[in-house]
Amino acid sequence: MKYKLITFDLDDTFWDIAPVIIKAERDTREWLRQKVGNIEWGSMSDFMGIREDLIKTMPSLEWDIGLLRKEIYKQKLKDIISDEAERNEIINTAYSMFLEKRHQVVFYDGVYDAIKDLSKNYHLGILTNGNADIFKYKIGKYFDFSLSSFDVKDNKPNKPHFVSAKNKYNDISFQEIIHIGDHQVNDVFGAHELGMKAVWFNNRNKEWEQSFGKPDEFAYWKDCIKLIEELNER
Numbered sequence: 001m002k003y004k005l006i007t008f009d010l011d012d013t014f015w016d017i018a019p020v021i022i023k024a025e026r027d028t029r030e031w032l033r034q035k036v037g038n039i040e041w042g043s044m045s046d047f048m049g050i051r052e053d054l055i056k057t058m059p060s061l062e063w064d065i066g067l068l069r070k071e072i073y074k075q076k077l078k079d080i081i082s083d084e085a086e087r088n089e090i091i092n093t094a095y096s097m098f099l100e101k102r103h104q105v106v107f108y109d110g111v112y113d114a115i116k117d118l119s120k121n122y123h124l125g126i127l128t129n130g131n132a133d134i135f136k137y138k139i140g141k142y143f144d145f146s147l148s149s150f151d152v153k154d155n156k157p158n159k160p161h162f163v164s165a166k167n168k169y170n171d172i173s174f175q176e177i178i179h180i181g182d183h184q185v186n187d188v189f190g191a192h193e194l195g196m197k198a199v200w201f202n203n204r205n206k207e208w209e210q211s212f213g214k215p216d217e218f219a220y221w222k223d224c225i226k227l228i229e230e231l232n233e234r
């Protein structure tokens with residue numbers, strides 16, 4: 001077998017993430033509203049502004065999205081709840097709620113069967129910039145490891161996710177790894193840069209927008225196995 005390890009992105013690769021985050025956010029805000037009254041959440045650009053300012057004072061928030069979320073809640077609640085202990089308790093509860101709801105995803109058709117099948121012949125791992133935990137799901141048993149941005153203190157397309165995945169094994173080179181993900185830069189560019197085989201999960205019929213060559217792609221998980229077999233024979 002030419003390839004030994006296959007790594008996968010999670011959000012928008014195993015499931016559609018936007019509706020899940022929107023619902024998690026809405027439900028958490030509603031819980032907070034009931035708990036402390038109205039909070040001025042502001043627009044998306046206000047939110048991005050707060051995020052930028054926070055990252056300036058605490059650069060680790062760039063990859064620690066859990067703490068980033070808590071810091072944003074802290075800012076929003078600081079003038080509403082003066083007691084710090086009480087405020088922190090509410091923030092921690094709200095965050096746990098968000099995180100639990102953020103895991104209420106619907107896997108794309110065929111993911112489970114493809115992963116189960118691939119696990120018979122390959123090592124499998126997860127490389128995510130998000131904070132979903134694959135081991136919370138039944139499918140988790142097929143994976144050797146999962147690395148998030150928090151784990152490696154950086155985001156794809158930078159090297160640490162990919163390098164850490166390779167370093168899990170003594171006898172696997174970058175050329176023996178396939179990385180599958182939906183993001184043209186974070187997944188495809190990042191993996192390609194290190195000499196890994198990048199495969200583009202393109203279920204939305206998107207145009208390829210990068211200046212480097214379009215990689216092999218698939219749109220339905222039922223087609224994944226066949227593509228991997230082809231790659232092994234090339």
Ligand SMILES: [Mg+2]
Nearest residue numbers: 009011012182
């Ligand atoms: Mg993704």
